[in-house]
Amino acid sequence: MSAAPSSPAEVVLRCEGLGKVYRSGFFRIPYVGLEDLSLDVRRGEIFGFIGPNGAGKTTTIKCLMGLQAATSGRAELLGKDHRDPESKRGVGFLPERPYFYEHLTAREFLHFYGSLFGLPKAVRAARIDELLARVQLERFADVPLRAYSKGMLQRAGVAQALINDPELLVLDEPMSGLDPMGRLLIRDLIFEERRRGRTVFFSSHILADVELICDRVAILVGGRLRGLGTVRELVGDRVKHVDIATRLPSAADAALPGEVIRRDGDAVILRVGPDDADRAIDTLRAAGASILSVTPAREHLESVLLDEVQRAAPINQKHLGVLA
Amino acid sequence: MQLWAIAANTYRENIRDRVLYSIVFFAVLVLCASLVMEEITIGDQDKVVRSVALGAIRAFGSVMSIFLGIGLVYKEIEKKTVYTIVSKPIARWVFIVGKYLGLMGVIVTMIALMAGLYILLMLTQQGPPALSVYASWWMLTVELGLLTAWAILFSSYSAPITAASFSIAVFVIGHLADDIWRFGLQAESEQIRQFAGILYWFLPNLSVFNVHDLAVHHLPIPVEQLIGATGYGLGYTIVVLTLAVWVFSGRDFK
Numbered sequence: 001m002s003a004a005p006s007s008p009a010e011v012v013l014r015c016e017g018l019g020k021v022y023r024s025g026f027f028r029i030p031y032v033g034l035e036d037l038s039l040d041v042r043r044g045e046i047f048g049f050i051g052p053n054g055a056g057k058t059t060t061i062k063c064l065m066g067l068q069a070a071t072s073g074r075a076e077l078l079g080k081d082h083r084d085p086e087s088k089r090g091v092g093f094l095p096e097r098p099y100f101y102e103h104l105t106a107r108e109f110l111h112f113y114g115s116l117f118g119l120p121k122a123v124r125a126a127r128i129d130e131l132l133a134r135v136q137l138e139r140f141a142d143v144p145l146r147a148y149s150k151g152m153l154q155r156a157g158v159a160q161a162l163i164n165d166p167e168l169l170v171l172d173e174p175m176s177g178l179d180p181m182g183r184l185l186i187r188d189l190i191f192e193e194r195r196r197g198r199t200v201f202f203s204s205h206i207l208a209d210v211e212l213i214c215d216r217v218a219i220l221v222g223g224r225l226r227g228l229g230t231v232r233e234l235v236g237d238r239v240k241h242v243d244i245a246t247r248l249p250s251a252a253d254a255a256l257p258g259e260v261i262r263r264d265g266d267a268v269i270l271r272v273g274p275d276d277a278d279r280a281i282d283t284l285r286a287a288g289a290s291i292l293s294v295t296p297a298r299e300h301l302e303s304v305l306l307d308e309v310q311r312a313a314p315i316n317q318k319h320l321g322v323l324a
Numbered sequence: 325m326q327l328w329a330i331a332a333n334t335y336r337e338n339i340r341d342r343v344l345y346s347i348v349f350f351a352v353l354v355l356c357a358s359l360v361m362e363e364i365t366i367g368d369q370d371k372v373v374r375s376v377a378l379g380a381i382r383a384f385g386s387v388m389s390i391f392l393g394i395g396l397v398y399k400e401i402e403k404k405t406v407y408t409i410v411s412k413p414i415a416r417w418v419f420i421v422g423k424y425l426g427l428m429g430v431i432v433t434m435i436a437l438m439a440g441l442y443i444l445l446m447l448t449q450q451g452p453p454a455l456s457v458y459a460s461w462w463m464l465t466v467e468l469g470l471l472t473a474w475a476i477l478f479s480s481y482s483a484p485i486t487a488a489s490f491s492i493a494v495f496v497i498g499h500l501a502d503d504i505w506r507f508g509l510q511a512e513s514e515q516i517r518q519f520a521g522i523l524y525w526f527l528p529n530l531s532v533f534n535v536h537d538l539a540v541h542h543l544p545i546p547v548e549q550l551i552g553a554t555g556y557g558l559g560y561t562i563v564v565l566t567l568a569v570w571v572f573s574g575r576d577f578k
Binding site for chain 2: 062065066067068069085086087088089091093095097098099100101103104108112113115116117118157160
């Protein structure tokens, strides 16, 4: 499956038939990690990359960032071949479960990464103060990273990804292992980057976050692209079921027009199919019940992803991971 | 600037490493203990003290070079710190050469520290060291530069234990190079002669840097030998570092 064609000016990240075959063991047995991935990420959008473990998300990101060599296809970052180190000049990258130099303080650490981009010392110093404030680490700026908690390290990692004020931010599982406050902070940072006209490409297992913040989403299963579009395009408007909260007169008990999913005295929540809601409400009213609320439940990305995983299962068993 | 940044970070990382201080502590201990040799030695006591002290600087320099070198690249890959470096706009050769220069900075600092202590001990005991002693430290630095390049090459594709074994093998064979050549010439078997020849020409001849006896006896070291050994060492180092860059450039980080 390929992305809808975009004009070249808009595209900041492009994959064309990108593939990666690993070889392992003495006999160099091939294993397909990524197959024929084609997609475009447009300037200014937040792009989510989802899939079960082993789907090829991290492989894709590693190929794009030059950590692994793709075995087929091509990719561009900001209009340049991704194998050219210069293509990374406008890119910020946070790897999954980042590890950093523990002997450095956060300030030294950010100076180091700033100097890898050739930023002059004065520019680095100003930018570092701003970034430490944004990730709420100002108070710990001169503490060695070995004393940081996991959440603090993740925030320091985000700061290093932003040190060059990147046009394109690539984040691999940025919310992984963070508490709700940490996740909120990362979400806010992602939104802020988009407000500044930047593009964010990130992978995540936390589908609620993806649904909430992404403009477009790609679904990867078994190394293949299985879906691409806005959350609405992927999930659709379809209502899965309707939950009706009602208060029943005791006499109406015998004729409930749906599945009881909760009961608390005379208050009951009934679950009915999307086409049965009107009829159920009429039935309840006729029986003297009062309707407290009617809640339609829509499909979520999670169910779309699960469907794709099940659909892909017979095609390529060896790629299937366990959903986190 | 990028090269300098990686070198400076490597230097800082190693200087802040406690393992280095353990090595330096023992080096200082042995240097000071060499004075005791004066009390228990018969014959030319000054030369024995100089021999033990200069030998200690050589030995601890080599230990530092091998044991810091073998983890240099491997540690970055194992700890995944390399992920955030390789994904920046830097060529992979910059990473390898930067790491090398940073570690050489540490080694030079440590040799200077031990040399400073040696000069101090000599000034209090025997008078100022001869020029040949300083020349021997220069030769040691060039030798350790070559040894470190080998350690980095091994570190680019193998785990520290394997890299340590290979590096120690290079060190030992390198110091026996002349003996291996002579042994090859005397061997009756053609295969053994060929094998000795391959070892001699492929592995470095570290004995060209060994001017220990001349330094201990305060005898002059010929300038041609200094220039020749320096050229050989630097040339060989560039070749080994180029190999390390080639190996590292082809690596996938999983």
